[in-house]
Amino acid sequence: MSNAKEPMTEYGYKKLMNELNDLKKKQRPETVIELDIARSHGDLKENAEYHAAKERLAFIDGRIGELSDLVSRAQVIDxxxxxxxxxxxxxxxxxxxxxxxxxxxxxxxxxxxxxxxxxxxxxxxxxxxxxxxxxxxxxxxxxxxxxxxxxxxxxxxxxxxxxxx
Incomplete structure (x- = not known):
């Protein structure tokens, strides 16, 4: 992750913010619930739903990190x-x-x-x-x-x- 400013249009900034908000407020909470439900089914070694939800959560968390970095460095140019x-x-x-x-x-x-x-x-x-x-x-x-x-x-x-x- 860099400290360099990231130039973008207002449209680009809004698009990033919309994706970030969707991930944080909708997709991540839904995936945490899916993970808890899958975990309650028992044996985690052979639980496909658990492993899928865990992978999805890791992907979402990674994407949240990327987007948060971009947003923090955004230089909106008109x-x-x-x-x-x-x-x-x-x-x-x-x-x-x-x-x-x-x-x-x-x-x-x-x-x-x-x-x-x-x-x-x-x-x-x-x-x-x-x-x-x-x-x-x-x-x-x-x-x-x-x-x-x-x-x-x-x-x-x-x-x-x-x-x-």
Whole structure:
């Protein structure tokens, strides 16, 4: 566990808090009851319900620890409060691969919110790190695991993110 701040949107923070509250107030108490009921059935060595509940409780406790750590380090950032003339947290970027002429669009979000398949990339991803501070019209050589690629930054803007769909 690190002390580094974890940037995230308000949506990401609320999502973490909702999961943490659900685990603490609903799932954990229910699992403790299941464990007590299973324990009352006797011989614990061959009691599948007991072992399943015990494993589930361990998983829940581990997840509560992870989420508590993330929440304690959360730095909620509202990207609507600043200009997006340069790429930064919350920016939506349209890039053109100068080799293939393929255009791609990404939005830079917190690591807990990232979903590359939906164009949401982590603030800590190699791509985002190399794009930070760049502006429209700039050419950027990006070093990725697949090799170097040259992109032109076509657009930097703020767009409301639909995390649900």
């Amino acid at each position: 990207p609507t409060t600043y200009e997006h003339e340069k790429i930064r947290f919350g920016s939506t970027i349209m890039l053109e691969n100068l080799e293939t002429n393929e255009e791609v669009t990404y939005t830079i979000v917190g690591s807990t919110e990232s979903n590359p398949d939906r164009g949401l990339i982590s603030y800590y991803s190699p791509l985002a790190i190399q794009l930070m501070g760049r502006g429209e019209g700039e050419e950027v050589t990006i070093k990725l695991p697949s090799g170097k690629q040259v992109y032109e930054v076509l657009e930097v803007a703020y767009r409301e993110i639909n995390f649900e769909g």
